[in-house]
Amino acid sequence: QVRLQESGPGLVKPSQTLSLTCSVSGDSIGIGDYYWSWIRQTPGTGPEWIGYIYKSGTTYYNPSLKSRVTISLDTSRNQFSLNLSAVTAADTATYYCARVHPYTTDNFPGGWFDPWGQGTLVTVSS
């Protein structure tokens, strides 16, 4: 059974960089045709897709966040990570990692998210 677990600081100061790691068990992120994704959600709203990464290192990002986001992977540790720079209070949210089942591995892969990690709350505040 595939499991994902987010980890990282729960509090980040404004203008700093938010860094989270997702540890994957039950699957190898360096094998297979899945993408690995970050999603965030604020209370009472729908989730917001941040971006995802393929085993080759190919990434796709939400245009609204692209200038501040970097997603990377570490196949030796079976982990992938999120860096979000220059954070403000608007970046306060629960952050989830998830495995993506793509329609294709050519061009934009689309896809659906399954499973998700349990999520981690990150608050941006001084």
Place this chain on the structure above:
Amino acid sequence: YELTQPPSVSVSPGQTATITCSGDGLPQQYAHWYMQKPGQAPVLVMYKDSERPSGIPVRFSGSSSGTSVTLTITGAQAEDEADYFCQSPDNTGSYLVFGGGTKLTVL
């Protein structure tokens, strides 16, 4: 680009609940559905419009017509009470979008 869902749907136990999601890109793009209970992560309940993942009860079904997709729960149970979100690529097929969510009440 937006996916539009009704904020709330309410049914009595045993009745049929229908939750809709509208978007201009849906004729060309698959949609997927997630259920989220308070304090929990979303769980996939339908993918590629009408495919049900293993472990999801058969009372859950999905359909697509034009610019809308629909999640139907036939014989809704109290345990189905949750927020439901649709998800799909935007109409240019270049990024992923979620709907705003529908709160399903079963009482």
